[in-house]
Amino acid sequence: xxxxxxxxxxxxxxGFPWPIETARLDNGLRVVVSEDRTAPVVxxxxxxxxxxxxxxxxxxxxxxxxxxxxxxxxxxxxKTEHMRLIQGSGGSLNATTNPDRTNYFETVPAEHLxxxxxxxxxxxxxxxxxxxxxxxxxxxEVVKNERRQRYENVPYGDAWLRLLxxxxxxxxxxxxxxxxxxxDLNAAALETFQAFHSTYYAPNNAVLSVVGxxxxxxxxxxxxxxxxxxxxxxxxxxAPDGTRPAPxxxxxxxxxxxDVPAPRIYLAHRTYPFGSREYDAVTVLATALxxxxxxxxxxxxxxxxxxxxxxxxxxxxxxxxxAPAPLIVSATARDGIDAAALEAGLVEVVDELAAGITxxxxxxxxxxxxxxxxxxxxxVAGRADSLSxxxxxxxxxxxxxxxxxxxxxxxxxxxxxxATEALRPETRVTLTxxxxxxxLPEESA
Amino acid sequence: MTLISERPGPxxxxxxxxxxxxxxxxxxxxxxxxxxxxxAVLLLDAGAGREPDGREGVGAVVAKALEEGTxxxxxxxxxxxxxxxxxxxxxxxxxDSFRIGVQAPAERLPDAVALLAEAVRTPRLDPADVxxxxxxxxxxxxxxxxxxxxxxxxxxxxDLFGADQRHGRPLHGDPExxxxxxxxxVVDFHRGWLGQPxxxxxxxxxxxVDIDALGAAVFAGTGAPVADAGGPLPVKTRSGRQxxxxxxxxxxxxxxxxGHVAPHRSHPDYVPxxxxxxxxxxxxxxxxxxxxxxxxxxxxxxxxxxxxSRRFGRFVVSSAVQTAVTAPAxxxxxxxIARTQADGVTEEELAVARSWRAxxxxxxxxxxxxxxxxxxxxxxxxxxxxxxxxxxAALLAADVDTVSQAAADHLHAGALTLVVEGDAEKIHAxxxxxxxxxxxxxxxxxxx
Numbered sequence: 001x002x003x004x005x006x007x008x009x010x011x012x013x014x015g016f017p018w019p020i021e022t023a024r025l026d027n028g029l030r031v032v033v034s035e036d037r038t039a040p041v042v043x044x045x046x047x048x049x050x051x052x053x054x055x056x057x058x059x060x061x062x063x064x065x066x067x068x069x070x071x072x073x074x075x076x077x078x079k080t081e082h083m084r085l086i087q088g089s090g091g092s093l094n095a096t097t098n099p100d101r102t103n104y105f106e107t108v109p110a111e112h113l114x115x116x117x118x119x120x121x122x123x124x125x126x127x128x129x130x131x132x133x134x135x136x137x138x139x140x141e142v143v144k145n146e147r148r149q150r151y152e153n154v155p156y157g158d159a160w161l162r163l164l165x166x167x168x169x170x171x172x173x174x175x176x177x178x179x180x181x182x183x184d185l186n187a188a189a190l191e192t193f194q195a196f197h198s199t200y201y202a203p204n205n206a207v208l209s210v211v212g213x214x215x216x217x218x219x220x221x222x223x224x225x226x227x228x229x230x231x232x233x234x235x236x237x238x239a240p241d242g243t244r245p246a247p248x249x250x251x252x253x254x255x256x257x258x259d260v261p262a263p264r265i266y267l268a269h270r271t272y273p274f275g276s277r278e279y280d281a282v283t284v285l286a287t288a289l290x291x292x293x294x295x296x297x298x299x300x301x302x303x304x305x306x307x308x309x310x311x312x313x314x315x316x317x318x319x320x321x322x323a324p325a326p327l328i329v330s331a332t333a334r335d336g337i338d339a340a341a342l343e344a345g346l347v348e349v350v351d352e353l354a355a356g357i358t359x360x361x362x363x364x365x366x367x368x369x370x371x372x373x374x375x376x377x378x379x380v381a382g383r384a385d386s387l388s389x390x391x392x393x394x395x396x397x398x399x400x401x402x403x404x405x406x407x408x409x410x411x412x413x414x415x416x417x418x419a420t421e422a423l424r425p426e427t428r429v430t431l432t433x434x435x436x437x438x439x440l441p442e443e444s445a
Numbered sequence: 446m447t448l449i450s451e452r453p454g455p456x457x458x459x460x461x462x463x464x465x466x467x468x469x470x471x472x473x474x475x476x477x478x479x480x481x482x483x484x485a486v487l488l489l490d491a492g493a494g495r496e497p498d499g500r501e502g503v504g505a506v507v508a509k510a511l512e513e514g515t516x517x518x519x520x521x522x523x524x525x526x527x528x529x530x531x532x533x534x535x536x537x538x539x540x541d542s543f544r545i546g547v548q549a550p551a552e553r554l555p556d557a558v559a560l561l562a563e564a565v566r567t568p569r570l571d572p573a574d575v576x577x578x579x580x581x582x583x584x585x586x587x588x589x590x591x592x593x594x595x596x597x598x599x600x601x602x603x604d605l606f607g608a609d610q611r612h613g614r615p616l617h618g619d620p621e622x623x624x625x626x627x628x629x630x631v632v633d634f635h636r637g638w639l640g641q642p643x644x645x646x647x648x649x650x651x652x653x654v655d656i657d658a659l660g661a662a663v664f665a666g667t668g669a670p671v672a673d674a675g676g677p678l679p680v681k682t683r684s685g686r687q688x689x690x691x692x693x694x695x696x697x698x699x700x701x702x703x704g705h706v707a708p709h710r711s712h713p714d715y716v717p718x719x720x721x722x723x724x725x726x727x728x729x730x731x732x733x734x735x736x737x738x739x740x741x742x743x744x745x746x747x748x749x750x751x752x753x754s755r756r757f758g759r760f761v762v763s764s765a766v767q768t769a770v771t772a773p774a775x776x777x778x779x780x781x782i783a784r785t786q787a788d789g790v791t792e793e794e795l796a797v798a799r800s801w802r803a804x805x806x807x808x809x810x811x812x813x814x815x816x817x818x819x820x821x822x823x824x825x826x827x828x829x830x831x832x833x834x835x836x837x838a839a840l841l842a843a844d845v846d847t848v849s850q851a852a853a854d855h856l857h858a859g860a861l862t863l864v865v866e867g868d869a870e871k872i873h874a875x876x877x878x879x880x881x882x883x884x885x886x887x888x889x890x891x892x893x
Contacts, residue, residue, distance in 0.1 A: 038479065038811075039461070039807060039810075039811050040459035040460065040461050040807055041807050041808050041811070075448060075450075076448065076449075076450050076452070080730065080735065080739060083728075083729045083730045084730040084797055085452075087728045087729060087730055087797055087800075087801040088730075088796060088797035088800050088801060089455070089800060089801075089804060090800045090801055090802075090803055090804010090805060090807070090808065091801075091804060091808065092805065092808050092809075107808045108804070108808070109458070109459070109461075109804045109807055109808070110456075110459050111455040111456040111457060111458045111459060112455050112456075113456070114453040114455075114456065115452065115453055115454075115455065118449060118452060118453050121448060121449070122448055125447075125448050126448050137742070138739065138740070138742045139742075140742075141742030141743075141767075142738055142739075142742055142744070142745060144767075145698070145742070145743070145744050145745040145765070145766070145767055146745040148697045148698050148745075148765075148767065149698060149744075149745045149765045150745075152697050153593055153696060153697050153698045153765070154592055154593075155588075155591050155592060213459060225449065226448075226449055229447025229448065229449075230447070230448070259591075259695065260591070261587055261588050261591040262584070262588065292524065292528045292533055293512060293520070293524035293528070293533075294521070294524035294525045294527075294528040294529075298524075299521060299524075303520065303521070306577075309581060309584055309585060309588070310581050310585075311581070311585045311588075312585075312588070332588070334581075334584065335580070335584055360525060360529070363529060364525060364528045364529050367528065367529055367530060367531035368528055368531055368533075369531075370531050370550065371482065371531035371532065371548065371549060371550065374481040374482045374550065375482060375548070375812075375814075377481075378480065378481070378482060378811070378812040378813070378814075379811050379812055380811065
C-alpha cells in the first residue's frame with residue numbers, strides 16, 4: 001500500500017544547492033560560475049538581453065535570423081568552423097531566441113572550456129567583419145524553411161503566431177512572434193544586421209555562465225583573457241516598455257478553418273510577468289489545471305465528459321518577464337464532438353477556477369513542479385541557463401534558488417486570487433480551429 | 446576591439462567514468478551520489494516485435510490502459526496518488542522492449558515504484574475503459590498521421606522490410622491496426638507478456654534508495670521469463686533505386702525519408718558504421734547538412750543514421766525541403782551517399798566524428814534518466830558492465846580505413862528507397878525526370 005500524504009518530504013529552502021560565484025569584468029560582462037565536479041564536462045551559456053521584443057515594425061524575425069548568423073563565422077573563425085570545433089571536441093551546442101532574449105550555449109568535455117570561451121568571445125566582439133551577403137542570403141533561406149517546417153506545414157502550427165497579436169496590441173513588444181514574417185525576412189538587408197550586432201552584442205548587455213568541472217578562479221581569469229578586451233557600449237537602446245499594456249476591454253475571438261484533423265480550442269489570457277509572486281501562483285494554477293492525468297482538464301474533459309482527446313489537453317504559462325505573460329489553455333475535440341461543445345466544456349472548467357482549487361490539487365501541482373524543477377537543474381546546461389536567466393532578468397543569479405520554494409509557498413488563496421483576476425471571461429482570447437471539411441453537426445441546431 | 450586571435454588548444458583530458466553497475470536478482474542499478482531525482486524502469490521483453498499480426502499498436506494501448514485503475518483503486522485515485530509524489534508513469538514500446546518507469550525525488554521513489562508495480566501487475570482492464578483507451582489511441586494516431594512524416598516512414602518501412610513482416614509495419618501501428626485491437630487482444634497481451642519478471646533498472650542516489658525493496662515490489666508474484674525472440678534476420682537490399690511519392694496536396698515542403706536495410710545493433714561493425722553515418726549526416730558539420738542546409742539553403746536540417754535493434758536495422762536519411770527544390774535536394778543527397786560509399790571518409794572529418802561521438806558519451810550521461818537509458822542498452826543487447834568505457838575507446842581508435850570500409854560495405858546508394866511526402870501535382874514531373882529511379886505515386890497507406 002502506498003499512502004500519499006504521510007510521506008511528505010521537506011522541501012529544501014533553496015532550489016539551487018550548488019555554489020555560485022560571480023564577477024563583473026571592467027567592460028560590464030557579468031560572469032557566473034557554479035563548480036560541480038560530478039562529471040568531466042562544463043556548460044557555457046550566454047544570455048544576450050535582446051529578443052524579438054526589440055524589433056521595430058518591418059523587422060520582425062531579425063533577432064532570430066541574427067542568431068543563425070552567429071554560427072557562420074567571425075574574424076578568427078572561418079565559416080562553419082564554430083560548429084566543427086565544438087562538435088569536434090565532443091560538445092553539444094545550440095542557441096534559441098524568444099521575445100525576451102537570445103541565448104547561446106554549449107556543453108563540452110571540461111578540457112575544451114577555453115576553446116568554447118574563445119569562440120564565444122570571437123563572435124561577441126568580431127562578428128561584423130565576417131558577415132557577408134552570401135551568408136545572410138543562405139541563412140535567410142534556412143530560417144524560411146524553419147518557418148515552413150515548424151509553423152506552416154503542421155496542423156495548428158500557426159496557433160502561437162495567431163495568439164500573440166490577439167493578446168498584445170500593435171506596438172507592444174510581444175505583439176509579433178519571434179519567427180517573424182516572410183515579407184520582413186525577405187527584405188532583410190546586410191547593413192541592418194551589422195548594426196544589430198554593434199547595438200546589442202556588447203559585453204555589458206550579456207551574462208556568461210559556466211557550470212561544471214571548472215573552478216571559479218580559472219573561469220574568471222579565462223573570461224578576462226578572452227572577453228576583457230571587448231569595448232562596452234554606453235547607449236544600448238531599450239525595447240519599448242510593455243510592462244503596462246492597455247487594459248483588455250473586450251473578449252476577442254478568431255476562428256480558423258484549416259487542414260486540421262479535429263476541432264481545437266485555445267483560451268489565452270495575459271497574466272503577470274514571470275518572476276512575480278502572482279506569476280508563481282499562475283504556474284501552480286496552470287499545473288493544477290492542465291498537467292497530468294490528475295489535472296482538472298484531464299479529469300473533467302478527457303476522462304469525465306469525454307469531450308477532449310486525452311493526449312491533447314494542456315495549460316501552461318509562457319515564462320516571459322517583460323510584460324504580463326500569457327497563460328494558454330487548449331483542448332482538442334474527441335471524435336463526434338463539435339467545437340461549440342468542446343468550447344463550452346473548456347470554458348466551464350476554466351471559469352470554475354475562480355472558486356479555487358482543493359488542497360489535494362495544490363499539493364499535486366507542487367509535487368509535479370518540484371520534479372520538473374529538479375529535472376531542469378539535473379544537467380550542467382540546465383543549471384547554466386537558469387543562472388544566466390536570473391542574472392539577466394533579476395540582477396542576481398542566486399535568485400534561481402528562489403523559484404522552487406516560491407512555488408512551494410503558493411497558497412490556495414493566492415491561486416484563487418490570480419484565477420479570479422487573470423482569467424476573467426471579458427479578457428479572454430479564444431482561438432478556434434475547424435477542419436476544412438467540417439459540416440454542421442446534425443445533433444446541434 | 447581586442448580579440449585573442451590564436452585558438453587555444455585543449456587542456457588535460459579528464460577521464461569519464463561510467464558509474465559502477467550493480468547487478469543482482471533481476472535488478473541492474475547505478476549509484477549517482479547527490480542526484481535529487483531517481484529513476485526506476487521496469488524493462489520487459491514485450492516490444493513491438495511481440496505484437497500479433499494485424500494488431501500493431503496493441504502494446505501502446507496496453508501501456509495506456511495500465512493507468513485506467515488497478516485492483517486497489519480507480520483511475521482518478523491512481524493519478525492523484527502517483528502525481529502527489531511528483532511522479533508520472535512513462536511508458537515506451539520499441540522493437541525490443543516494453544518499458545514503464547517513474548522519476549521522482551529519491552525519497553519518494555519507493556512509493557512511486559510500488560504504484561508502478563500495482564499498475565503493471567494488477568491493472569483493472571475494465572472492458573469499457575479498454576475500449577475507450579483504444580478509441581482514443583486511434584484518434585491520437587490519426588492526429589499524428591495528419592502531420593508530415595509518419596506516412597513517409599510507413600511507406601519506407603514497408604518497402605524495406607515488406608508489409609508482411611512486423612518490422613515492415615509502423616512501430617506503433619497505424620489507425621487501422623489499432624482500431625482492430627479488441628478488449629481481448631489487450632487482456633491477452635497483458636497476460637502473455639506483462640507477467641514476466643523483467644529487469645528493474647534503477648539510477649539514482651542509492652544511499653537514499655533501498656533497491657532490494659524496489660525489487661521485492663515489482664517481482665512479487667511474477668511468472669516465468671519469456672523465450673528469446675530469435676537471432677538477427679538476414680539483410681536483403683533491393684536491386685535498384687525506387688522513388689515512392691506519397692501525395693500530400695498543398696504541402697509547402699517535401700518530407701524526405703531515404704533508406705535501405707542494414708545490420709542489427711550488435712553487429713561487429715557497429716562502431717565504424719556509426720562513425721560513417723556521423724560523417725555523412727549525423728552531426729551539424731556533416732556532409733549532408735553542410736551541402737543541403739549551409740550551402741544550398743534547401744532545408745532547416747537533414748540527418749542520417751543507422752537505426753538498429755536486436756534483430757534488424759536500417760540506414761535512413763530524414764529531412765524536409767522546400768517543395769520547389771525537391772528534385773535537386775534528392776540528387777544532392779543521393780550524390781553524397783554515393784560519394785561516401787565509394788570514396789570513404791577523410792581523416793579531418795573522421796577526427797570530428799570520433800571526438801564528437803566519444804565526447805557525447807560524457808556530455809549526455811549526466812542525469813539519472815540518461816543513466817537508466819544506458820543501463821537498458823546493456824540489458825537489451827546483452828552488453829558487459831564496462832561497455833560504455835569500451836565503446837568510448839573503440840570510437841576514439843577507429844581509423845579512416847576501417848570507417849571507409851564500413852561505408853563501402855553498409856551504404857548502398859544504388860539500392861535506396863526514396864520516399865517523398867509532398868504535393869505530387871507540383872513535383873511528380875520533376876522527380877520522374879531526375880533519373881534517380883522509377884516513381885511510384887501512392888496515398889500510402891490507402892485511405893479508407
